[in-house]
Every structure is written in structure tokens, then in C-alpha cells.
Amino acid sequence: xxxxxxxxELCINRMGTTGKRDVKLMELFRESLGKVPSAIGAVAYFGLxxxxxxxxxxxxxxxxxxxLSSIGMGDVLSSGLGVKELIFxxxxxxxxxxxxxxxxxxxxxxxxxxxxxxxxxxxxVGGATADFSALIAGENQNPKAVFxxxxxxxxxxxxxxxxxxxxxxxxxxxxxxxxxxxxxxxxPFVLILIWNAITLGNAMTGSGLLASGVDPVALLxxxxxxxxxxxxxxxxxxxxxxxxxxxxxxxxxxxDTAQIQNRKWxxxxxxxxxxxxxxxxASDAVxxxxxxxxxxxxxxxxxxxxxxxxxxxxxxxxxxNSPLSVKPMVPFGKLSLSSLWKVAxxxxxxxxAEKLGIIEWLMNFFH
Numbered sequence: 001x002x003x004x005x006x007x008x009e010l011c012i013n014r015m016g017t018t019g020k021r022d023v024k025l026m027e028l029f030r031e032s033l034g035k036v037p038s039a040i041g042a043v044a045y046f047g048l049x050x051x052x053x054x055x056x057x058x059x060x061x062x063x064x065x066x067x068l069s070s071i072g073m074g075d076v077l078s079s080g081l082g083v084k085e086l087i088f089x090x091x092x093x094x095x096x097x098x099x100x101x102x103x104x105x106x107x108x109x110x111x112x113x114x115x116x117x118x119x120x121x122x123x124x125v126g127g128a129t130a131d132f133s134a135l136i137a138g139e140n141q142n143p144k145a146v147f148x149x150x151x152x153x154x155x156x157x158x159x160x161x162x163x164x165x166x167x168x169x170x171x172x173x174x175x176x177x178x179x180x181x182x183x184x185x186x187x188p189f190v191l192i193l194i195w196n197a198i199t200l201g202n203a204m205t206g207s208g209l210l211a212s213g214v215d216p217v218a219l220l221x222x223x224x225x226x227x228x229x230x231x232x233x234x235x236x237x238x239x240x241x242x243x244x245x246x247x248x249x250x251x252x253x254x255x256d257t258a259q260i261q262n263r264k265w266x267x268x269x270x271x272x273x274x275x276x277x278x279x280x281x282a283s284d285a286v287x288x289x290x291x292x293x294x295x296x297x298x299x300x301x302x303x304x305x306x307x308x309x310x311x312x313x314x315x316x317x318x319x320x321n322s323p324l325s326v327k328p329m330v331p332f333g334k335l336s337l338s339s340l341w342k343v344a345x346x347x348x349x350x351x352x353a354e355k356l357g358i359i360e361w362l363m364n365f366f367h
Contacts (some may be wrong), residue, residue, distance in 0.1 A: 002336060004160040004181045005329040006308040011167040012174070013315060016325025021168045025161055025303075026253045032311040041307050042257060048158060048299035049250045050277065055288040056243040057274070058281035060092070061085035063236045082282030089278040092240055096248045097270045104248070111241040118234040123194055125227050130201025140204070151296030151351055152289075156189075157304040161249065174326055202227065247274060297351035305344035309337040 010032065011023045029041040065084040099107060134140060163181075170176045203216035217235065221228050251269045254260070260269075281288065315324065317334070330336050354360075 001185050002330050003304045003308050004163050006312050007163040008167045008177045009329045010311055011164050012172045012326040013324055015172055023164045024256050026256050044299040044302040048295050051291045051295035052246050053277050054281045055292055056239040057085050057089045057278050058288045060088035060239045064088045082279045085278040085282045089274040092243045093247050093270050093274045096244050115237045122230040126198040126202050130198045131204050132201050134204040135201045151293045154300045155296040157300050160304050301344040301347045305340050309340040313337050
């Protein structure tokens with residue numbers, strides 16, 4: 001919530017300075033930071049987007065493959081590498097490219113309604129069959145796994161890149177923005193906690209079903225039935241909506257960063273970002289889960305924890321004394337900003353040490 005409000009504060013101040021309602025995240029980096037920090041932000045931003053795009057295409061491609069096999073078109077999958085991934089990426093990417101901004105909002109609303117409806121249906125159906133006693137049993141608790149999952153948990157902060165659009169839609173109204181950020185964070189958080197509980201609870205109903213390394217979502221999908229179908233529909237809607245928006249945002253920011261004014265390059269930019277991603281996700285060259293793990297540890301900590309607090313510090317307490325269009329949206333001044341730095345630094349350093357093998361080496365050395 002804090003980092004989302006900091007980005008909104010930066011957007012309002014930028015709107016007051018330029019008079020423009022539409023502000024892009026990369027624009028904030030360029031105008032508020034020096035060349036080196038803004039370049040680091042750009043690398044983190046595009047790295048995050050590519051990781052999410054690869055993961056979405058890999059998941060959506062599997063769903064397309066299952067669908068084709070179920071209707072007797074499984075032979076299409078053997079015609080070449082990445083066919084199902086290219087079908088999914090091409091369909092969603094073409095839709096994102098073709099529709100007008102106003103139609104995009106309509107499509108997003110439809111996807112949102114469908115996603116919420118299937119989620120609630122999944123919770124209703126799955127809640128009746130979940131083994132909650134197994135879920136809370138002591139032998140099934142693994143705090144270490146939660147700690148190792150922190151980078152993936154931090155991936156949830158990726159939604160904050162929509163803050164410039166939210167700020168524009170709410171016309172910079174501070175109170176409305178604060179309400180929307182708090183509600184828009186709390187409600188999905190609660191729903192996803194329930195989703196995790198019901199998914200794990202159903203995966204634990206059979207002895208040994210949830211063995212180490214088994215994906216509970218894929219397990220329930222493979223079992224079919226009403227619950228498996230609802231989980232598949234929910235997953236498909238989520239990855240389709242995410243790719244629909246991320247592919248457009250990726251191209252928008254490539255154009256903004258490279259100062260490309262001519263719209264004729266957009267089809268080539270979409271193809272250049274989605275076709276290689278589809279082929280990579282279809283191969284064994286990249287582990288998408290590990291890729292998201294790295295994106296959560298490094299890209300997220302830079303983009304939504306470290307850089308926003310630096311930019312706000314500079315705006316509030318810098319030497320240029322630029323006029324501010326809005327009062328601080330996050331209380332406790334320097335204390336709250338420094339706390340974000342500490343969280344970002346801890347995540348970055350700890351995950352870097354673990355992924356480089358430094359922590360394991362130290363443990364073996366002192367053992």
C-alpha cells in the first residue's frame with residue numbers, strides 16, 4: 001500500500017508540473033532520477049515484464065494444448081515447437097494491439113467480472129470438499145517454504161504499475177486514490193488467501209497427493225470435475241488478462257523510452273516481444289517459476305520499494321525546492337521512506353546471497 005501511494009503522489013506532482021493527465025512510470029524515472037538510476041529502473045521494469053509475459057504464455061499455452069487435445073486437434077501440437085504458446089500469445093497480443101483504449105477498458109471489465117465470478121464459484125465449490133484439518137495440521141506446516149517464497153509473494157506488488165492510470169482516472173483526487181489503493185489491495189489479498197486455503201485443502205484430501213514439488217493447482221486441474229474446470233477457467237482468465245495488459249504496457253514503455261512517435265512500429269514491437277517469448281517458454285531453456293523468483297527479488301525491490309521512496313525523498317526534501325501539488329500521502333515522513341529502503345535492501349541482499357550460493361557456502365563453512 002505504501003509504495004502504491006508513493007507512486008500516486010509522484011504522479012500527482014508530475015501532473016501538476018506538466019499539466020498532463022497521462023503519466024508513465026518510465027517518465028517518472030527519467031524526470032526524477034539521474035541517468036544511472038533511471039537506466040537501472042528501466043532494466044528492472046523490462047525484466048519484470050518479460051518474466052511475467054513468459055510465465056503467462058507458458059501457462060496459457062498449456063491451457064490451449066489441453067483444449068486442443070480435448071476437441072480432437074491434438075495433432076496440431078506436434079506440427080512444431082511452441083505451437084500452442086504461439087496461438088495463445090498471438091491471440092491475446094493481437095487483441096491488445098487491435099483494440100482502442102476505450103474498448104480495452106471494456107474488455108478489462110469483462111475479464112474482471114469473469115475472473116471474480118469463477119473465483120467465487122471456485123471458493124464455493126472447493127470450500128465444501130477441502131480438508132481444512134489437514135491444512136492446519138502441524139505436520140503440514142513449513143515456515144521455511146514461506147520464507148523461500150517471499151520473492152514470489154512480492155510479485156504481487158507488480159500491480160502498482162497501474163498507479164499512473166488509476167491516478168489519471170481519479171483525476172488526482174487524493175482521498176479517492178487512498179481509498180482505491182487500500183480497498184484494491186485488501187480485497188484481493190483476502191480472496192487469494194482463501195483461494196490458497198481451498199486449493200491446498202482440496203489437494204490434501206488424498207493421502208500423499210501433495211508430495212514435495214507437486215503443483216496443487218495442476219493436480220486439481222488434472223483430476224477434472226467441476227472444481228478442476230473452475231480452476232482451469234480462473235487460471236486462463238487471469239493469465240489472459242495479465243498478458244493482455246502487460247504486452248500493451250511493455251510496448252507503450254518501449255515507445256516512450258526509445259522516443260518512437262510513429263504508431264506503424266507497434267505491430268513489429270508486439271511481435272518482437274511476444275514471438276520470442278512464446279518460443280522460449282515452449283522450450284526447456286527457462287524455468288518460468290525461477291524467472292519470477294528472480295523478478296520478485298530484484299525487479300520488484302528496485303521498482304516498487306527502492307526507487308519510489310528515493311524519488312519522494314528527493315521531491316520532499318531535495319535542494320531544488322520544487323512546488324508540490326499534494327501533501328504527503330504516506331505518513332511518518334522520513335521514517336516510512338527509510339523503512340522501505342530497508343525492506344528493499346534486505347530482500348535484495350538476502351536473495352542475492354542465496355542465489356549466488358553465498359549463504360550455503362557460509363553454512364557449510366561454519367558447520
